[in-house]
Amino acid sequence: MEAKRAAAERAVSYVTDGMVVGLGTGSTANWAIRALGEGVKAGLRIKAVASSVASEQLALEAGIAITDFSALSRIDVTIDGADEVDPEANLIKGGSGALLREKILAYNSRQFIVVVDEAKLVDTLGKFPLPVEIAPFAAALTLRQLQRLGCQASIRHQGGERFVTDNANLVADCSFGIIASPGKLYEQLALLPGVMEQGLFLQPMVSRLIIGYLDGRVEDRWLQR
Numbered sequence: 001m002e003a004k005r006a007a008a009e010r011a012v013s014y015v016t017d018g019m020v021v022g023l024g025t026g027s028t029a030n031w032a033i034r035a036l037g038e039g040v041k042a043g044l045r046i047k048a049v050a051s052s053v054a055s056e057q058l059a060l061e062a063g064i065a066i067t068d069f070s071a072l073s074r075i076d077v078t079i080d081g082a083d084e085v086d087p088e089a090n091l092i093k094g095g096s097g098a099l100l101r102e103k104i105l106a107y108n109s110r111q112f113i114v115v116v117d118e119a120k121l122v123d124t125l126g127k128f129p130l131p132v133e134i135a136p137f138a139a140a141l142t143l144r145q146l147q148r149l150g151c152q153a154s155i156r157h158q159g160g161e162r163f164v165t166d167n168a169n170l171v172a173d174c175s176f177g178i179i180a181s182p183g184k185l186y187e188q189l190a191l192l193p194g195v196m197e198q199g200l201f202l203q204p205m206v207s208r209l210i211i212g213y214l215d216g217r218v219e220d221r222w223l224q225r
């Protein structure tokens with residue numbers, strides 16, 4: 001918890017007056033939202049856009065005003081977590097099912113800052129099942145196509161019910177074990193009808209990677225974008 005918090009708080013130190021800030025989703029992003037809320041209470045002036053209903057609620061509770069996606073023409077910085085990070089800073093995201101809005105924010109931000117604890121670092125992506133957001137009406141067909149790519153795919157459930165995203169879609173969790181070529185898989189998934197978004201976030205997308213360690217260290221890597 002402290003490692004996630006330390007990484008998130010370092011990321012928030014890059015937010016300055018007048019910025020439009022994209023808010024990620026998940027426990028690490030939540031630390032960033034809380035820290036931003038403290039900043040706002042102390043006088044920081046920002047506009048924020050949230051990647052999920054959950055993050056929007058937390059932001060409002062923290063005193064951060066939320067702007068609608070449709071009202072934005074630019075996003076200065078988005079701060080978000082990840083489920084896995086490989087040595088090239090390619091990511092798996094979507095553990096909380098917010099991948100579609102998260103990717104729109106990341107792609108449209110001048111800076112995309114990823115905040116993780118050291119447990120998220122991997123040599124090769126794929127141990128964490130890759131979340132893929134799919135259209136509900138064609139779920140069975142799309143699931144079969146995903147399986148043909150060499151994974152075990154299943155529809156995500158929560159509390160005994162199918163998990164429904166904030167965009168009214170479903171999530172297929174795809175266990176590949178090892179993703180030998182993230183670029184090739186990205187293209188294959190991008191070509192599949194019924195796939196609304198995939199949890200692979202490939203470089204060059206991340207502009208800064210901040211890693212919190214259990215011993216209290218924070219590693220802050222600037223990556224050209």
Ligand SMILES: O=C(CO)[C@H](O)[C@H](O)COP(=O)(O)O
Pocket residue numbers: 024025026027028029080081082083092093094095096097098099102
């Ligand atoms: O992609 C995400 C949500 O869709 C999260 O950033 C990812 O699941 C990491 O979560 P946490 O910070 O709780 O470990």
